[in-house]
Amino acid sequence: MLWGELKNLKAGLQTIGLSDRINTAFFERLNLTLRQGVAFFGRHTWGTAQYTPELERHLQWWRGYYHFVRYHESLGVVFSQPTPRKGKQIPRRYRSRTPAMAARLASHRWSVFEWISYPLP
Numbered sequence: 001m002l003w004g005e006l007k008n009l010k011a012g013l014q015t016i017g018l019s020d021r022i023n024t025a026f027f028e029r030l031n032l033t034l035r036q037g038v039a040f041f042g043r044h045t046w047g048t049a050q051y052t053p054e055l056e057r058h059l060q061w062w063r064g065y066y067h068f069v070r071y072h073e074s075l076g077v078v079f080s081q082p083t084p085r086k087g088k089q090i091p092r093r094y095r096s097r098t099p100a101m102a103a104r105l106a107s108h109r110w111s112v113f114e115w116i117s118y119p120l121p
Contacts, residue, residue, distance in 0.1 A: 037062050061116075068110040071096040 010020035035041045040055050075097040082091035100106040 033066075034062075037066060064115050065112070066099070068098055068100045068106055069112055069115055071098055071109065072102075075099065075102045 009022070013022075014020050038058055040058060073096075076094035077097060078094055079092065082093050084091050096109075098106065098109050101109065
């Protein structure tokens, strides 16, 4: 592990209802998500990961987009009362969230403009 202790990771996995074994499925899911989000990591692509600075910038941009801009269906919160919509649409039952919202790092979904214009320290 790069950060933290193994016992804390195992405790965290058990807390969310998983076994305490580190499974290769976690890493395979991460690899697939990265390949789908970052063109340089695609298997059959013209844009191979040849230049480290460009790859690093692309990966950091995608990380921010993934955590602050993109909604994740699995993080939706169930409304106590379904929210009606206009017309004959089905009422909304879930409030969409980004991972940053779920971790309470952000109070709203960021726009791409907001993400790229955020001042770095």
